Amino acid sequence: MCWGDGLAVPPHIHSIGGDVGRYVVRRSLQAIPMLLLISVVLFALVNIAPGGPLAGYGRSRRMKPQKAEMLKRQFGLDKPLPVQYVVWLIGNDWMRVDADGDGIAESYGTRKGILRGDFGFSFRTRRPVLGEIMDRLPNTVYLMSVTFAVVFILAIPIGMISAVRQYSFFDIAVTTFSFAGQAIPEFWLGLILILVFYTGLESPFTGQPFLPSGGMYTLEADFSLWDRIRHLILPVAAQALGWIAWYSRFLRSSMLDVIHQDYIRTARAKGLRERTVLSRHALKNALIPLVTMFAVDLPYLFTGAVFIEMVFSWPGMGRLYYQAALQRDYPMLMATLVITAGIIISSSLLADIAYAFLDPRIHYD
Amino acid sequence: MPRNRSLKLLTLVVVFALLFISLTGCARKAEDTPTPTPTVEKVATAVPPTPVPTPEEVATAVPPTAAPTEPPPEPEETSITIAVLQDPPSFNGTVTDTGYELMVQELVLLGLADIDPWGNIFPELAAELPTVENGGVVIDEDEWTMDVTWKLRDDVYWSDGEPVTADDVVFTWNAVSDPEMGIWAPGADYTGSAERIDEYTVVFHYTGVYPAYLYQFGGESGPHIWPEHYCDAEQGFTAWDANQEPLSNGPYLLKEWVHGDHLTFVRNPDYFEEGKPYIDKIIIKVVPDPAVLHAMMLEGDADVEMWVSEMYLAEYQDAPNVNVTFSPYGRWVMRLIPNLAKRGSIDPAEPHPILADVKVRQAIRMAIDVDTITEEIFYGYPDTVWTEMFRPPYDVCDISRPKYDPEGAKALLVEAGWTDEDGDGVRECHGCPNAEEGYPMSMEFAIYAEYGEELELAQQLIAENLEAIGFDLKLEKIQGSIMWDSYEAGGLEQIGDFDLNMWDDGYPGLDPSDSLWSFYYSEAAEPDWGWNVGRWMNEDASYYIDECYCLDEEYRQEVFCELAKILDEEVPQILLFTAIDADAYSTRVEGVQATINDIVTWNVADWKIVE
Numbered sequence: 001m002c003w004g005d006g007l008a009v010p011p012h013i014h015s016i017g018g019d020v021g022r023y024v025v026r027r028s029l030q031a032i033p034m035l036l037l038i039s040v041v042l043f044a045l046v047n048i049a050p051g052g053p054l055a056g057y058g059r060s061r062r063m064k065p066q067k068a069e070m071l072k073r074q075f076g077l078d079k080p081l082p083v084q085y086v087v088w089l090i091g092n093d094w095m096r097v098d099a100d101g102d103g104i105a106e107s108y109g110t111r112k113g114i115l116r117g118d119f120g121f122s123f124r125t126r127r128p129v130l131g132e133i134m135d136r137l138p139n140t141v142y143l144m145s146v147t148f149a150v151v152f153i154l155a156i157p158i159g160m161i162s163a164v165r166q167y168s169f170f171d172i173a174v175t176t177f178s179f180a181g182q183a184i185p186e187f188w189l190g191l192i193l194i195l196v197f198y199t200g201l202e203s204p205f206t207g208q209p210f211l212p213s214g215g216m217y218t219l220e221a222d223f224s225l226w227d228r229i230r231h232l233i234l235p236v237a238a239q240a241l242g243w244i245a246w247y248s249r250f251l252r253s254s255m256l257d258v259i260h261q262d263y264i265r266t267a268r269a270k271g272l273r274e275r276t277v278l279s280r281h282a283l284k285n286a287l288i289p290l291v292t293m294f295a296v297d298l299p300y301l302f303t304g305a306v307f308i309e310m311v312f313s314w315p316g317m318g319r320l321y322y323q324a325a326l327q328r329d330y331p332m333l334m335a336t337l338v339i340t341a342g343i344i345i346s347s348s349l350l351a352d353i354a355y356a357f358l359d360p361r362i363h364y365d
Numbered sequence: 366m367p368r369n370r371s372l373k374l375l376t377l378v379v380v381f382a383l384l385f386i387s388l389t390g391c392a393r394k395a396e397d398t399p400t401p402t403p404t405v406e407k408v409a410t411a412v413p414p415t416p417v418p419t420p421e422e423v424a425t426a427v428p429p430t431a432a433p434t435e436p437p438p439e440p441e442e443t444s445i446t447i448a449v450l451q452d453p454p455s456f457n458g459t460v461t462d463t464g465y466e467l468m469v470q471e472l473v474l475l476g477l478a479d480i481d482p483w484g485n486i487f488p489e490l491a492a493e494l495p496t497v498e499n500g501g502v503v504i505d506e507d508e509w510t511m512d513v514t515w516k517l518r519d520d521v522y523w524s525d526g527e528p529v530t531a532d533d534v535v536f537t538w539n540a541v542s543d544p545e546m547g548i549w550a551p552g553a554d555y556t557g558s559a560e561r562i563d564e565y566t567v568v569f570h571y572t573g574v575y576p577a578y579l580y581q582f583g584g585e586s587g588p589h590i591w592p593e594h595y596c597d598a599e600q601g602f603t604a605w606d607a608n609q610e611p612l613s614n615g616p617y618l619l620k621e622w623v624h625g626d627h628l629t630f631v632r633n634p635d636y637f638e639e640g641k642p643y644i645d646k647i648i649i650k651v652v653p654d655p656a657v658l659h660a661m662m663l664e665g666d667a668d669v670e671m672w673v674s675e676m677y678l679a680e681y682q683d684a685p686n687v688n689v690t691f692s693p694y695g696r697w698v699m700r701l702i703p704n705l706a707k708r709g710s711i712d713p714a715e716p717h718p719i720l721a722d723v724k725v726r727q728a729i730r731m732a733i734d735v736d737t738i739t740e741e742i743f744y745g746y747p748d749t750v751w752t753e754m755f756r757p758p759y760d761v762c763d764i765s766r767p768k769y770d771p772e773g774a775k776a777l778l779v780e781a782g783w784t785d786e787d788g789d790g791v792r793e794c795h796g797c798p799n800a801e802e803g804y805p806m807s808m809e810f811a812i813y814a815e816y817g818e819e820l821e822l823a824q825q826l827i828a829e830n831l832e833a834i835g836f837d838l839k840l841e842k843i844q845g846s847i848m849w850d851s852y853e854a855g856g857l858e859q860i861g862d863f864d865l866n867m868w869d870d871g872y873p874g875l876d877p878s879d880s881l882w883s884f885y886y887s888e889a890a891e892p893d894w895g896w897n898v899g900r901w902m903n904e905d906a907s908y909y910i911d912e913c914y915c916l917d918e919e920y921r922q923e924v925f926c927e928l929a930k931i932l933d934e935e936v937p938q939i940l941l942f943t944a945i946d947a948d949a950y951s952t953r954v955e956g957v958q959a960t961i962n963d964i965v966t967w968n969v970a971d972w973k974i975v976e
Contacts, residue, residue: 051846052854069893099545124454136624139625191654209664213660320625
């Protein structure tokens, strides 16, 4: 038995037979109306939420009404909400609009709508939303990939050893660390790390702060791999701690389930070395549930972590979303939310496929 | 051993994956660098009057190696870092007004004239300031219109070598005033058209008399001048690409903009002021967390910080490597806005049961201990303010500061018909003019959430002051975007859904006319027309506000003082103190001066490094 108690198998994958391609197509087709529905709900929520994009447009915040009127027209906010949604979805280049506010719809609009790849422009910067996202996305993927790599490199052995040496000093220490790791807020830990490694400790060689306070690299300096790594250490550490704690606890629990199974006892009885039993038989099966967890966390790879990016001045997606939310930048908000929804749906599909790939007993309908 | 080989292989794969990821991230700088390429390319390919090196050339210039004699050593490149909390939305400070776009706009674009922290107006692109005396301003007394003639310098060039001419000024105004893609800007209500007279002369025809005409194209919120040959008129003023990739006529050239991370500027070798700017390179680094930004200033990794909060000021003043500069005058006046109309109504004829009575408003003003607020909560930095005419050139009115007098306030409330007959500590209406008998003196007191903890503490202290004289206040903290949204969108103030609010506002420059109009003019009480959200109607005040739209300074002073008297007696708003306007800068930098009339980089060409 590979599955321990409490490790649920997705119910829709139980039956035997089926074909991966057909399954993926079917799930993808199901995702389309779901995404549409999500977009309607999100559009309504984003627009109905109190406050508007113009109120945060300037320092005095009390915008001259004439200016507000012009901006609303330029943003299309002067139209009823359903019309705004239709324009967001399919554009307005097929309909006449009143661009100059004289009450006469004299020219065709310029928007193509997201169905034709036009996510609009940011209310704040007037730059195309997709361009802004593409500026930030690689930075987030870069940070999060390294974070996930560190998490798995550390969490898997920690979880495994903790399970094998249950109730040992190591296990108790890891358990304590796990609770602390999950309880400490990322932004607080980030600030503490900066306090210690940036303002507190100095490099004995240069007299400069031991580690940089943020950013991706030293500005105006030649490329250096070590410089890149130095800039990664604090944000990765602040972010990875909680995840390492979480993943290692989960693996510990999964391993404990697995190592008490009959087939492990059989493997030992066959005279296999303990390391072989653990790494080739136990760990392989214990890792399977982690696929689900990773699938749930996969969207973070693209959406980033708001607080980490704020504290460590990392120009990623999390900050982009946060700023858009604060300033009610509707097109930016809608784009990030809908893309995130798409990624979550895709991750879920990916998890289901990976499940069946890893566990031969699971087949697609 | 196959198992060991697998492990080694796995280890190698992981190491290479990590290296690859790091390298991919590293490669981003090179990929991202040329965001503002059009600007940079234009600098490189155009033929300027004198050869203009590209920013890259400026940055990487190498002295000739085959020189017969050893060349003198190149002076070391000077560079400073300005740390900011947000990425600037663009380089166009007329469209948005977050302050960050103004900061970068000052580096690359000039206006016709600008205004210094002490209120002196000085020409930038203009050869001289047009005035009535020098014939630059002609007023038609019958029509009450005016023409302003600007003569431009003929030695200012765009960074692609094209001269800055009257065509650019006319183009800019036409783009700003375009009903489709333009934007309202200060003075737009009075400016009819712009006319090119010759290559370096332009006339603005006004439909009224606009006192702030001198810094209408420059200063903080006035449009700066944009290049006609570079900007795409079809894209429009608010959306053209030049807002992100500007062509410079200012002291610096944009070299690189990595969005969300930093902007790099290099000095403009053809800047019209000989020898300026003094600093070779300016980096604007985005540091979203104020605590981290503060640490960077103290560690010397940032050289300038704009808008330092009170909390950090004391620490900076003790730091050996950081200086603090204060604006000579305050601008953002913290004020209480009483709603004189019935809550939820926009009809001034329906009085607020408590606040419509001027005696109650006067009592509130007398009961607030402003000094304690400024000393205890704002670290003693703010200046106390009790009249709109508190700064030059109109700080000449004889308006004495109201006394902090809780007993006097209580007496006024009794006089107004508010007494506490049931002994619960809250007064009720017993003969008051606008409420039913027994109506309790209970109401809501709101602040905006974005200001931060200090304002919350101030709210609590004011509430204590008012509760001590018999008010019952329900304290609220509301997001500014909700409080100040339009009438149509349900903005609480515009729809009249408030009792007593507190926020800060003020005007840049020298002329308070538009600000006074917005706060106190009767028509400005119309929804979405102005910010007279207290619905205060006073014909005399409106008359004086109309009168202040003239250029006779003596008369204006008289008019403003008459208005100040009315405001002092009627108390449509209760002014408390000015929020500070301070910037911090490294001791290795010289010339930084905070201003309320513009942004910290207003004189960036004059900054120097003093090692």
